[in-house]
Amino acid sequence: MIGIENRAAQPIAVCIGDSTAALQVDTTIYELDAVLRACYKYTDRCFLFLTREPESPNLVNILFMGKGQMDLANVLGEFCNELVDQSLRIALSREFGPIRELIVAQAFSEGNLLDSQRDEGDYASDPLGIGERR
Amino acid sequence: MKATTQAILLALANADRGEISGLPLWEHLYSEESVSAAAAAFSDHCCVERVAEGDETFLSLSIHTGTAPERRAVAGEFLNFLLNHTLQSRWQKAHD
Numbered sequence: 001m002i003g004i005e006n007r008a009a010q011p012i013a014v015c016i017g018d019s020t021a022a023l024q025v026d027t028t029i030y031e032l033d034a035v036l037r038a039c040y041k042y043t044d045r046c047f048l049f050l051t052r053e054p055e056s057p058n059l060v061n062i063l064f065m066g067k068g069q070m071d072l073a074n075v076l077g078e079f080c081n082e083l084v085d086q087s088l089r090i091a092l093s094r095e096f097g098p099i100r101e102l103i104v105a106q107a108f109s110e111g112n113l114l115d116s117q118r119d120e121g122d123y124a125s126d127p128l129g130i131g132e133r134r
Numbered sequence: 135m136k137a138t139t140q141a142i143l144l145a146l147a148n149a150d151r152g153e154i155s156g157l158p159l160w161e162h163l164y165s166e167e168s169v170s171a172a173a174a175a176f177s178d179h180c181c182v183e184r185v186a187e188g189d190e191t192f193l194s195l196s197i198h199t200g201t202a203p204e205r206r207a208v209a210g211e212f213l214n215f216l217l218n219h220t221l222q223s224r225w226q227k228a229h230d
Contacts, residue, residue, distance in 0.1 A: 014139070020146050022139050040221050047210025048217055049146070052160045053138050054190070061139045065146055065210050 013076045019066040023076055025083065028058050034086040035060055041086075042079060045070070152180075152197035152205035159184070159191040164220050169193070172216040179208045 015021040025035055039048050039062060047065040064079075066072050105113055112119045121127035138158055145154050159169070166184075173182035180197040195212060197205045 014143070016143050016147060020143060022143055024139065036221055036224070039217060043214045043218060047213050049142065049157065049213045050160055050163060050217070051138055051142060051158050052162070061142070063139075063142050063146060065149065065206070065213075067207075067210065 021064045021072045023062045025060045030083045037086045038082040149206045149209040150202040155194040157193040159193050168220040171219050176212050
């Protein structure tokens with residue numbers, strides 16, 4: 001087999017009884033920050049504990065204990081969607097974060113951050129060359 | 135599912151009895167400071183022990199008061215407190 005790698009479908013979930021479950025997440029697919037953000041969001045619904053397999057450092061195990069009566073299988077499914085959501089948020093923040101910061105900075109500044117000449121120049125000096133013959 | 139996960143699932147299955155022992159602690163994530171803060175916050179409800187064995191560190195919890203659901207809730211709230219403290223410290227460091 002050339003160029004094809006057999007990998008188990010991710011994430012892998014195991015439920016023990018009605019109230020305890022484990023989910024194994026590959027951090028080469030969902031980065032650790034996305035996993036941690038998703039866990040933080042779920043602390044109001046479940047009790048969570050994270051571990052890492054010593055021999056597989058890319059795999060993070062998330063242990064869930066339900067708070068009261070709940071369908072843990074359903075919660076695990078929703079958690080997987082949350083992983084996708086958080087991964088996308090991180091990717092978008094990485095891509096558009098600098099633009100967002102510039103828009104916020106511009107909104108609170110008096111001058112033009114991109115082109116200071118545009119607001120501060122006068123017609124006599126004509127910094128943009130508007131009066132030049134074309 | 136690997137051996138570590140099975141060990142933790144079995145440990146958590148005993149949460150109703152108020153005894154959780156041998157939880158492998160991911161030290162890269164859960165700092166000693168966070169474990170100490172969680173242990174101090176829950177000192178009225180449970181006894182926390184942190185044991186180093188070779189390269190690994192394990193966490194044990196003993197909860198002696200309350201009914202089975204209450205003991206389970208205390209153990210769970212301890213784990214969530216530990217996680218929240220850890221994440222807030224981590225994100226605080228990232229912003230500094």
